[in-house]
Amino acid sequence: MSSTSEDFNEVLSKSKKILERYALCDSCLGRLFANLGYGLTNADRGRAIKTLLLLKAYNSLHGITDENLAKNLARTGFKPALTLLQAKKISVKIVMCHLCRGLMERIEEIVEKTINALKSYEFDTFLVGATVPQHLAEKEEEIWRQYKINTGEMIKSELTREIGKQIEKQMHKKYDPQKPDITIIIYIGDTGEVSIHVNPSPIFIYGKYRKLKRGIPQTPLKDDNTQISVQTLIADPIIRAAEARGAKFHAAGREDVDVLTLGSGRPFIVEVQVPRKRTLNLKEIEEEINKNARGIIEVHGLKYVSRSMVAKIKALAEFAKKTYKATVEFEEEVTDEDAKKIEENFRNIEIKQRTPTRVLHRRVDKVRTKIVYWIKVEKTGPQRLTLTINCQGGLYVKELIHGDQGRTKPNISELIGKKVKRIILDVVDIEEKT
Numbered sequence: 001m002s003s004t005s006e007d008f009n010e011v012l013s014k015s016k017k018i019l020e021r022y023a024l025c026d027s028c029l030g031r032l033f034a035n036l037g038y039g040l041t042n043a044d045r046g047r048a049i050k051t052l053l054l055l056k057a058y059n060s061l062h063g064i065t066d067e068n069l070a071k072n073l074a075r076t077g078f079k080p081a082l083t084l085l086q087a088k089k090i091s092v093k094i095v096m097c098h099l100c101r102g103l104m105e106r107i108e109e110i111v112e113k114t115i116n117a118l119k120s121y122e123f124d125t126f127l128v129g130a131t132v133p134q135h136l137a138e139k140e141e142e143i144w145r146q147y148k149i150n151t152g153e154m155i156k157s158e159l160t161r162e163i164g165k166q167i168e169k170q171m172h173k174k175y176d177p178q179k180p181d182i183t184i185i186i187y188i189g190d191t192g193e194v195s196i197h198v199n200p201s202p203i204f205i206y207g208k209y210r211k212l213k214r215g216i217p218q219t220p221l222k223d224d225n226t227q228i229s230v231q232t233l234i235a236d237p238i239i240r241a242a243e244a245r246g247a248k249f250h251a252a253g254r255e256d257v258d259v260l261t262l263g264s265g266r267p268f269i270v271e272v273q274v275p276r277k278r279t280l281n282l283k284e285i286e287e288e289i290n291k292n293a294r295g296i297i298e299v300h301g302l303k304y305v306s307r308s309m310v311a312k313i314k315a316l317a318e319f320a321k322k323t324y325k326a327t328v329e330f331e332e333e334v335t336d337e338d339a340k341k342i343e344e345n346f347r348n349i350e351i352k353q354r355t356p357t358r359v360l361h362r363r364v365d366k367v368r369t370k371i372v373y374w375i376k377v378e379k380t381g382p383q384r385l386t387l388t389i390n391c392q393g394g395l396y397v398k399e400l401i402h403g404d405q406g407r408t409k410p411n412i413s414e415l416i417g418k419k420v421k422r423i424i425l426d427v428v429d430i431e432e433k434t
């Protein structure tokens with residue numbers, strides 16, 4: 001429809017009109033026409049438009065041909081116009097930019113502040129976001145509406161882009177909005193004050209632990225953070241190494257306080273929160289955990305994983321096959337008959353379990369169905385059987401044995417008609433299928 005030169009004249013005449021009404025800095029003027037030119041910043045663009053307008057306002061043949069225009073340019077702080085008017089002894093007062101109130105001229109200062117805030121963090125990739133005062137965005141949209149501008153860019157995107165470019169250049173880091181190691185948020189307050197918030201993404205470290213001593217809970221009790229737990233023994237050295245604020249501990253299920261986890265161990269992931277260091281020597285950390293734990297627990301196979309693994313090991317807790325070893329002391333003598341009966345009856349069988357009485361205070365009361373694949377039984381004393389139980393994850397094994405007053409059905413105690421006195425339980429294998 002219209003030729004490019006007409007478009008361009010329109011840019012100039014619109015700019016002239018806008019500057020009659022508002023003093024705009026180079027960036028804020030250029031940002032209204034953000035699609036013009038190539039490889040230019042908005043400030044370059046704004047300066048170019050001002051330069052062309054100055055060509056209209058003055059030529060050496062006729063002198064100042066449009067004094068108002070020259071003044072409007074000068075009051076934005078545009079140097080050539082200021083120099084010209086000074087030479088002609090025409091005084092002009094510089095006015096603060098109507099839109100950004102000088103913010104865009106402080107980009108260098110903001111970049112410096114940002115780089116300072118980033119200094120103590122290790123990262124390769126980053127993302128920059130910004131929040132600007134509502135009134136600023138509103139003023140900008142008002143100008144777009146008034147002068148029918150559909151080529152404008154939001155101040156927020158210019159701010160984040162320019163700061164991002166500088167971080168890439170000065171710190172040699174990569175802008176990556178998909179998977180940033182660190183997210184930088186620039187907050188611009190109502191009166192232009194700037195604060196920088198730095199938020200490193202968590203890192204996820206996978207491993208397996210064996211619990212070799214009874215009496216240690218998996219997580220610390222709620223009101224006692226000095227208590228030794230599997231979680232603190234594993235997470236604390238990682239938190240220290242990563243100079244992190246804290247960590248979340250995700251495990252593929254949990255064993256009771258009095259239960260050991262043997263075999264190849266239980267998979268876990270430590271989600272390290274607000275880490276300053278991301279490249280950790282996992283081999284060294286593994287050794288440190290094992291040394292500090294003094295045989296209470298043992299970890300191995302530490303490696304970095306992605307966030308999606310957290311859901312996978314949680315699913316593992318529910319469905320993966322587990323093998324337990326239970327040494328069961330009965331209140332009366334047991335026979336080889338009992339042993340045989342258990343082996344024959346508990347083969348690929350569905351167990352219906354109501355939430356055990358001992359966990360009712362923290363779990364909802366419902367019926368779970370879990371499968372026992374097989375049980376191997378050995379008579380190891382007059383009143384003692386040693387059971388190897390292969391079952392679906394999430395089965396309450398102690399209840400499978402003593403029956404929990406009929407809340408678990410079928411159960412071993414009921415099958416052989418003998419009461420259980422004591423159970424010593426170990427997890428000997430957690431099958432890992434991911």
Ligand SMILES: [Zn+2]
Pocket residue numbers: 024025026027028029097098099100101102103104
């Ligand atoms: Zn401005």
